[in-house]
Structure formats: C-alpha cells, structure tokens
Amino acid sequence: MRKSIAASAVLSIFFSVLLTLICCLLAHQLITIMKIPEDISKEAYDYMFVVLLGTSATVFYNLISNMLRALGDSNMPLYFLVFSSILNIFLDLLFIVPFHMGIAGAAWATVISQLLSAFFCLLVGLKKYQVLHISRQNFDQLKSPLFSHLKIGFQMGFQMSVMCIGQLAMQAVVNSLGTYAVAGYTAASKADQVSVLVNNAMIAAISAYVSQNFGAGNKKRIRLGVRTCLIQTEALNLIMCLGILFLRHPIVELFLSNPTAEIYSYSDQYLTFVAPCYFLLGLLSIYRASVQSMGNGWAPFTACMIELVMRIATTLGLSAVLGYFSVCIASPLAWFGACALLISCYYRMMKKQVC
Structure with a gap:
C-alpha cells in the first residue's frame, strides 16, 4: 500500500510539473489554435494561464481524495469538495468585486480553493490512517509499481480525456x-455537464x-445489477432531459446577463x-x-477511440456544410x-464463464 502511495506521488509530481510547463509555455498558441475571438482572447488567456499554472493543485486534490476513497472513506472527500465549492464562490466575489482582479480573479479562486481543500484533506487523512505515513524507504525499488500504475492509468486517463479532447475540436x-456562438454554446454546455456528472456517479x-x-x-x-443501474440511470437522464428542455432559457440566464x-x-x-x-x-x-x-480494458479503450474519432470527424468534417449543427450532433453520434x-461486447462476455 505504501509503495503504491509513493508511486502515485512520484507520477503525480512528474506529470503536474510537465503539464504545467508545457501548457503555460504554449498558452498563446493554444489561444490561436482554439480560434478564440479577438475581442475575448485576452480574458481567455488570463483565465487559462492561471488555471494551467494551478494544475498541481487539481492533481494534489484528486490524488488525496482518491486515496481516502480507496481506504473506504468516501465521506471526507465529499465534505472537502463541498468546502472547496463554497470557498470558491466566496473567493470569486472577493477577488472580482472589491479586488477588481477580473477574470483572472475567478481562476485564482478556483486554484486556491482546490489547493486548500487538498491540504486539509491530507491533514485529516494523515491523522486518521497510519498507512498514509510513508518514509524514504517506501520510494526504493519503485520500477514495478510505477509501471503498474502507468499501465492502468493510461487507459483510464485516456477514457476520461476523450470527451475533453473532442470538446476542444467542437469549441474551435x-x-x-463569433462571440454570440461562444456565449450560447458555453451556457448550454454548462447545463449539459450536469448530465455527465450524474452519469459519472452511476x-x-x-x-x-x-x-x-x-x-x-x-x-x-452482475446481470441484475447492470439491469437495475440502467433503469435508474435512464430515469435520471429522462428527468434531466425534460428539466433542461423546459428550463433552457432560465439556464442560459444563470450564466449570462441580458442574453440576446x-x-x-x-x-x-x-x-x-x-x-x-x-x-x-x-x-x-x-x-x-x-x-x-x-x-x-481494450474494449472500453477501443470504444473511446471510436468516440474520439467520430466526435472530431463530425465536428471538423461537417462544419463547412452544416456549420453549428455539426457541433450539436457530434456527441450523440460519438x-x-x-x-x-x-x-455487443458485454453480452458476449456474459455468455462466457465469469471466472
């Protein structure tokens, strides 16, 4: 267990530093690649640069909270997530209104709230769980744990990144x-993310x-559980679908003042x-x-590749013909x-012996 914690810490530090350096150095190029309208490009850069600079805070929180969940404590990460969200709102108001920090203030609020949440989560975890107390010897001979973590983490990380990578193409x-399209799509996608979060919980x-x-x-x-979970998940998706369709204008007004x-x-x-x-x-x-x-692991990985290719191909390949509608159909087709x-893979597996 301690070897695994040590390996996770090493990989988290390495990739945090690597991603922070690469993304911050290429921030201006990312603005250009994303084709962000010139009238909002400065604000987009200010927000993005601060968030990218705080990559380690996000990784730190996810690392600690997932360790606690692996130890059977799902309550503590939830408490600190709520704390982080409330603190984020407070810091947003503080940095933007009295401090006049603008869009960068909102980014700093997000980074600081995540960092403090991770720090307090770590303190509580160290106090409650002796296994989290690691020493220098736990970092010796980490080749095998590092390889094992990378092997599992690459597939899972890629799956989690597919939607984000596809959305970059859609956003471009x-x-x-133009600005109106950016505003309308951004507000709509915020509502769309609620469904993603609910499905992730299931x-x-x-x-x-x-x-x-x-x-x-x-x-x-397994059959009974999957069937039951499908019914519950689709019931929740139906509720969210109806709620979003009936409240689509008030939802936009939550994010934009006086939308056109x-x-x-x-x-x-x-x-x-x-x-x-x-x-x-x-x-x-x-x-x-x-x-x-x-x-x-390979069927989900292949499905992710299908999803990624279809989302990008639909968006970029059909945008010249369908325009904005290509963005609307990209995710459903993927x-x-x-x-x-x-x-088909699930039912083939269920026909075989589980063990």
Missing part, C-alpha cells in the same frame, strides 16, 4: 462562429458492484438536440464501466458509435 468550430456505483461480483464469480448478480436572441438561438439548438440523446450517454456509461470492471461496440 464554435469559436470561429459509473462509480456500477463499477464497484460489478467488480465485486466478478471477483465472486456471481454472473447472475442570437445567443438563445445557439443554446436552444444545442440543448434541443443533445438533451434527448442522454439515453445514449447512459447506455455508454453503464456498459463501459461494466465491461471494464470484468477485466476487459455515443452511438461507442455503444454499438460495448453493448
């Missing part, structure tokens, strides 16, 4: 359409359930097409987590392509 197309639940029953060789319980008719048009197009397709995201989430929890592989 939106940015080329992924965490079914992953633990399937992996435990896979280890016990209980195929019947053109901004509403862009946000309406995106939400009206994507929200009814949340059922595809639900299928993708549950079947991918289930297949991976039964020891199959979800459909990945589902086609994972659902």
